[in-house]
Amino acid sequence: MLNYGAVDRVFQALGDSTRRAIVERLSQGSMSVSDLAKPLDITLAAVVQHLQVLEESGLVRTEKVGRVRSCHIQPQGLRVAEDWISARRSLWERRFDRLGELLDGPESPTPSPRKKGSS
Amino acid sequence: MLNYGAVDRVFQALGDSTRRAIVERLSQGSMSVSDLAKPLDITLAAVVQHLQVLEESGLVRTEKVGRVRSCHIQPQGLRVAEDWISARRSLWERRFDRLGELLDGPESPTPSPRKKGSS
Numbered sequence: 001m002l003n004y005g006a007v008d009r010v011f012q013a014l015g016d017s018t019r020r021a022i023v024e025r026l027s028q029g030s031m032s033v034s035d036l037a038k039p040l041d042i043t044l045a046a047v048v049q050h051l052q053v054l055e056e057s058g059l060v061r062t063e064k065v066g067r068v069r070s071c072h073i074q075p076q077g078l079r080v081a082e083d084w085i086s087a088r089r090s091l092w093e094r095r096f097d098r099l100g101e102l103l104d105g106p107e108s109p110t111p112s113p114r115k116k117g118s119s
Numbered sequence: 120m121l122n123y124g125a126v127d128r129v130f131q132a133l134g135d136s137t138r139r140a141i142v143e144r145l146s147q148g149s150m151s152v153s154d155l156a157k158p159l160d161i162t163l164a165a166v167v168q169h170l171q172v173l174e175e176s177g178l179v180r181t182e183k184v185g186r187v188r189s190c191h192i193q194p195q196g197l198r199v200a201e202d203w204i205s206a207r208r209s210l211w212e213r214r215f216d217r218l219g220e221l222l223d224g225p226e227s228p229t230p231s232p233r234k235k236g237s238s
Contacts, residue, residue: 008136014204015134017127027207029214078208082201085133088146089197095148 010081013057019050023059030072129200132176138169142178149191
């Protein structure tokens with residue numbers, strides 16, 4: 001079952017390109033907030049704000065060890081978005097398949113063999 | 120290969136809850152713009168604007184037949200987002216698996232059976 005509040009938060013979080021860049025880098029390995037901020041062309045305060053959104057959406061987890069705050073991907077957050085999309089896509093594909101069957105119609109039951117003696 | 124412009128457009132489009140509601144309804148079947156607008160608590164003009172964003176992102180296709188504009192899901196647009204997410208997730212999972220192997224170390228190759236006569 002999909003939790004719609006969680007779906008909303010994950011897609012709102014992924015809707016921003018800086019936050020996607022953060023997820024992209026963290027998927028290659030956990031790192032500190034300051035290492036994460038280095039290549040990003042924004043202030044450390046802005047990075048912290050983006051991380052807060054990512055944490056609230058369940059995409060990222062941060063933990064403070066001594067003086068360093070370390071950031072990690074939460075794969076279950078990514079799974080929420082993946083499940084929503086694949087459910088929509090397979091719903092559409094099933095409808096499309098049924099439409100195909102209807103268009104084929106009962107006159108051309110291609111996979112079943114011909115009746116005996118029907119020639 | 121993922122086209123990053125396409126990824127940006129798809130996630131920006133899916134970052135809005137009204138647009139996700141449109142994708143959700145269209146995945147259950149194609150429909151006209153006015154049918155699509157009925158349960159949404161926004162003006163027809165706003166629906167048209169959202170549809171424009173969805174069309175530009177490749178998530179939805181619309182076509183005019185006579186006086187009616189019909190809207191359809193474009194599954195390849197959904198696939199763009201799905202591929203981006205699953206690539207990030209599997210990257211992270213592979214790293215996590217390697218980390219597990221490193222932590223297990225060469226002394227405890229858990230999956231292999233015990234040596235004979237090692238008790």
